[in-house]
Amino acid sequence: xxxxxRQRVESSVPxxxxxxxxxxxxxxxxxxxxxDRLFDDVLRAIQRFGAEGLxxxxxxxxxMDSHLCAILARxxxxxxxxxxxxxxxxxxxxxxxxxxxxxxxxxGIETTLTLEAALFELGVRLAPAQRDDDEDWLAxxxxxxxxxxxxxxxxxxxxxxxx
Amino acid sequence: MSTPSNFEAQVMNVLRGHLxxxxxxxxLQRSMARALPPGVELDASNAKQxxxxxRAGLTTFCGPTLCEDIMARxxxxxxxxxxxxxxxxxxxxxxHQNDISQARWEALEFCRRxxxxxxxxxxxxxxxxELARNIADYSHGGWVELERDAKTIRIFxxxxxxxxxxxxxxxxxxxxxxxxxxxxxxxxRRMMDFTDIRTSxxxxxxxxxxxxxx
Numbered sequence: 001x002x003x004x005x006r007q008r009v010e011s012s013v014p015x016x017x018x019x020x021x022x023x024x025x026x027x028x029x030x031x032x033x034x035x036d037r038l039f040d041d042v043l044r045a046i047q048r049f050g051a052e053g054l055x056x057x058x059x060x061x062x063x064m065d066s067h068l069c070a071i072l073a074r075x076x077x078x079x080x081x082x083x084x085x086x087x088x089x090x091x092x093x094x095x096x097x098x099x100x101x102x103x104x105x106x107x108g109i110e111t112t113l114t115l116e117a118a119l120f121e122l123g124v125r126l127a128p129a130q131r132d133d134d135e136d137w138l139a140x141x142x143x144x145x146x147x148x149x150x151x152x153x154x155x156x157x158x159x160x161x162x163x
Numbered sequence: 164m165s166t167p168s169n170f171e172a173q174v175m176n177v178l179r180g181h182l183x184x185x186x187x188x189x190x191l192q193r194s195m196a197r198a199l200p201p202g203v204e205l206d207a208s209n210a211k212q213x214x215x216x217x218r219a220g221l222t223t224f225c226g227p228t229l230c231e232d233i234m235a236r237x238x239x240x241x242x243x244x245x246x247x248x249x250x251x252x253x254x255x256x257x258x259h260q261n262d263i264s265q266a267r268w269e270a271l272e273f274c275r276r277x278x279x280x281x282x283x284x285x286x287x288x289x290x291x292x293e294l295a296r297n298i299a300d301y302s303h304g305g306w307v308e309l310e311r312d313a314k315t316i317r318i319f320x321x322x323x324x325x326x327x328x329x330x331x332x333x334x335x336x337x338x339x340x341x342x343x344x345x346x347x348x349x350x351x352r353r354m355m356d357f358t359d360i361r362t363s364x365x366x367x368x369x370x371x372x373x374x375x376x377x
Contacts, residue, residue, distance in 0.1 A: 031264050032296070063267055063285075065292040066347040094285040101286065102350030103336075 015045045021053040027060040035071040053122035059090025076109040089118040171205045173278030190220040252310040257298040266295035293347035294320035320369040326362045
């Protein structure tokens with residue numbers, strides 16, 4: 001019984017390559033073995049993909065104890081050695097309060113509230129949507145069939161152009 | 164027996180796992196107003212009638228499948244409460260690394276049954292995780308035990324040695340283990356309301372408590 005449990009194969013935490021950055025979504029509960037393996041996996045992935053940045057997203061984690069924090073801090077420090085900036089995103093209020101109560105600091109890790117904010121920090125930008133305001137106003141004017149609705153059209157586009 | 168308002172908080176806690184605070188409050192208050200005479204507080208004995216109204220509200224809010232899931236959890240709440248706090252007690256044997264995970268999950272389930280809030284649940288599961296790791300990594304094996312009384316959750320952890328050789332430096336935070344932090348026990352003592360650690364070559368015994376309902 002015991003030996004069977006010992007041999008249980010644990011799934012590894014995924015390391016996703018995305019826009020020349022790495023995204024590591026940690027989920028549920030991370031065992032010590034998974035955390036140790038993640039350390040190796042991340043460093044190898046940084047080298048293989050030449051990643052310039054790394055986001056550790058812990059929004060799906062329900063338990064963060066001293067060991068996991070230590071590993072995450074080590075990953076961040078090692079990533080910096082390899083020239084990749086590392087950010088931690090998605091700490092839940094419960095986790096933050098607990099870490100604070102334990103006086104555990106995530107030394108040297110930058111944190112952001114959300115995954116989006118972390119990606120933004122790493123220079124990922126949303127391309128502005130390709131929309132033509134004139135066409136929108138035209139369509140609206142046609143729908144309502146009045147000239148008044150067309151009036152803000154000119155004002156609005158003028159204002160945008162002066163910006 | 165826990166106080167009636169306690170039970171209401173426990174029900175709320177279960178609902179909060181699935182719904183926004185405002186939805187929870189409105190469903191719960193409406194159901195209570197329909198099921199209970201004015202001025203009567205909710206407890207395990209009168210919960211059954213309230214649950215009928217709650218079920219109707221939940222179905223409209225989150226669909227029949229999730230509703231049944233939540234109701235099953237609420238039913239368990241009444242069972243846990245009628246068992247009496249003294250009876251809510253679990254023990255997890257910790258022999259090696261895989262058992263840390265087992266201990267965490269059992270602690271989480273324990274907190275659900277005891278009806279503690281999210282923050283306290285986080286504290287307790289984290290504490291159990293630290294204690295179980297100490298046993299798995301640094302001792303010849305042992306166990307972690309959780310129990311509840313009216314006000315507190317109590318955790319006991321015992322192992323069969325060889326004891327912590329430099330407990331003082333571990334507790335004042337100057338000790339660094341090979342995993343690089345060694346802050347588990349020190350952090351635990353800061354986080355919990357009461358902690359007593361006794362160690363000898365025969366084994367280490369930790370008793371720690373946290374207030375479960377504030």
